[in-house]
Amino acid sequence: MRPARPSHQLPAAPPSRLATKAGEQVRLAAVAVLALLIGLAPAVAQEPEDSYSQTPAELVPYRGVGRPYDEFLREPPEFRGPGRDRPEPELPAEIRLGVLVPTEGLDVPEGRRMRHGVELALTEANAEGGYRGAPFVALYRDESQAWGASGNAAVELVFDQGVWAIVGALEDNASHVMSRLLLKVETPVVNTAGTDPTLTEHMVPWMVRMRPDDRRTGYRLAHRIFEEDGLEKVAVFRANDRYARMGIIEFNDAARRLHRPIALEVRFENHETSWPNQIERLRTVAPDAIVLWGRPAVAGRVLAALRTSGLSQPVYGPDRLLDPILLETAGGYAEGLVTTYPFDPNGGSDGWSEFRRRYLAAAGEEPDAVAAYAYEGTRYLVQAIREAGLNRVRIRDRLFARTEWRGVTGTIRFDATWNNVAPVVLCRVRDGQFVVE
């Protein structure tokens, strides 16, 4: 048993921006007065006034070594180029939007739900009159080909199809490729499914993200595991792919900053069907808990393998694991699994149950976060187009004009990079179902 460590005041859920600012001001004032009294004013001056992306104070990088030379991503990204005065063209027969979804591989189920979410949003928007009577039309392209394919698809959508904006992609490597390209061709993109924190951290002023990222997930899991559950020794078992490589970073950093560095990180390949060596290493380390990070179908099999191997430690994971396919592949071994989720999937917001009913009727399956944020993002984009008119720069300006958006998932709160920093919740598998704790 490791010795108890001092308690860390990591909030269970990030407070609102205003609350954070007010609280920070009070805290800073108190600390400044104290420092003045004891002659430590220079140390106080090194404390950051506001943390990036509502990062809890305990998790701010390098917080113990003073103010960094420079702090980025505090100001909204701006597009300072020309184009806003470009006149609106004659009303086209249809308003085309590009949508990138995976149509092959492990992500097909999520891609299908993403498509259903887009379709429902556009059906409803068109029932309201579309854009000045012209219907919105989605042009779908596959993102699941080799790295870089999304760039080729975006070029075709923008130049050959004349789309006004793009929704997607599901996978963050495709979204990264697209974001740089769309900076060149000056076309807005609404990301609805990506979880890589770096996706909105490059200052490209053309991309907004609707879904909370793995920074939020990492912080929440760290708080749950180390503070609420009081566990000390954690091992990570993750997929050897880009999704998991990028996703685990913030959790690992949080663990280190809370003085509980990860005891072991082992990886699995998505094509593997058994993991005896990795499981043996986990057994040797004997962690208090295991964090499992990967795509739901594979993660479900891994979870089953962990349990059948006799590893009974609590298992935690990111929101992407909250998927029916994980329950299917893990079977009864999924019991007790704790995951984050961007919102209460059983009815958090006022509009959720009504959305769920409409989605179920239209798609024939239950909605999830991928479907819901695809719907949210498409509605957000439609609203921006209606307000801006058919001008890509002005559409972009409208996307970056709001700091909040009330939708079916609750209230989306954008930070300075237009990344959703709304608090995430925790769910547990109980009796074969994900239940919000």
Place this chain on the structure above:
Amino acid sequence: MMTRRWLWISLALGAAMSLGVLGFRAGGAATVATQATGSEAPSPVLGDPWAEPAESRRVALYYDRFETLTVEDGLPSNKVTTVLAEGDDLWVGTDRGLALRRGGEWTTWSKEDGLGHRYVTALARHPGSGDLWVATLAGLSRLSGGEIRTYTQLDSGLMNDVVYQVVTDGELVWAATAAGTSALDPTTGSWVLYDHENSIMHEPWCYSIAVGPARTWVGIWGGGVVELDRTTGRWREYRDPDKEMEVDLLRDDGPIHDVTSFVAWDAGWLWQATYFGLSRYDGRRWRTFRKADTGLPGDFINHVAARGRTAFLGTDEGFGVLDGEIAVSYKATEGGGTDVTVYRNGELVESQHLSSGPGDNYVLWTHPGENEVWIATGHGLSRGVAATGPFGPEKNSEETS
């Protein structure tokens, strides 16, 4: 499921192996022969990339007259993406095609003429053949003897059709693409391919290439700068040491950020442009330059060009020139003028207003010459003429390296 591109590359690799023409260089990169007689890439230009040059090049910091070309003057588009000035020939890349001004007449090429795509991202002249290489958003095109041939990921070793930059180095033609870097030896038709699976780059999103003696540097989106020592085949990676996207912990400790938008090299100095500021490496130490403490026109840098030991910057807030000590910022104003500020070691020493200015402050590319600089902007192609008289506290020196 295997994509067509990888299928093609696999077939090419298989064919090359069966023909015995596939080699692995010291660095581990596969060379794919696209002709049965293909061979490995030729040796690079040798030398010390960090040595101070024996001879300096004339570089002007101060420009006091600007003129701008637009569609009314013959450009295909006012959005100018790249420019290459060669004597009296002016090659201009735009989002609506390639244009050449020769003898006051304009000739244009676009997709219908065989160009890979109408959006041109970069231009490079091959010194041996004299061919012009044109990077586009849908392939790498080669203008040779009045003919255009376009290489794509389906019919060549090009890693991706979205090509962000092309440069030449000796016989080699380097292309930075959205999914890796390719180098073609046009004399043999052989390609060398680099991505995250056979080089040090941990992401394959290549956006810029610079070449110097014995070295090739690739600017990676999210991966800093990677350097290939072409004499040994070894890779080296330069990353922001603090490993955080939201801060730069220490000034001058390495690249300012891992999201690299452009790289340029000349006279022993490597410049890294980012959307967070500028960095410079001299082979031993890094230096950081930011708008707030150096006087750059802006921190969102679309392009950096190097001439001697001076950097020319295209930012979203104007055009700038920096020699490490002096930073001159040019910002177009309403009415066609320019506000110019001169900083020396971070201290404002002069500000002026000029009656002419660049077409726009959204600058995508610069091409410095001896007594002029071409500036590709979001509204036209501008030419700055070097000041001949005193300019603020200084005047352009006769020979500044």
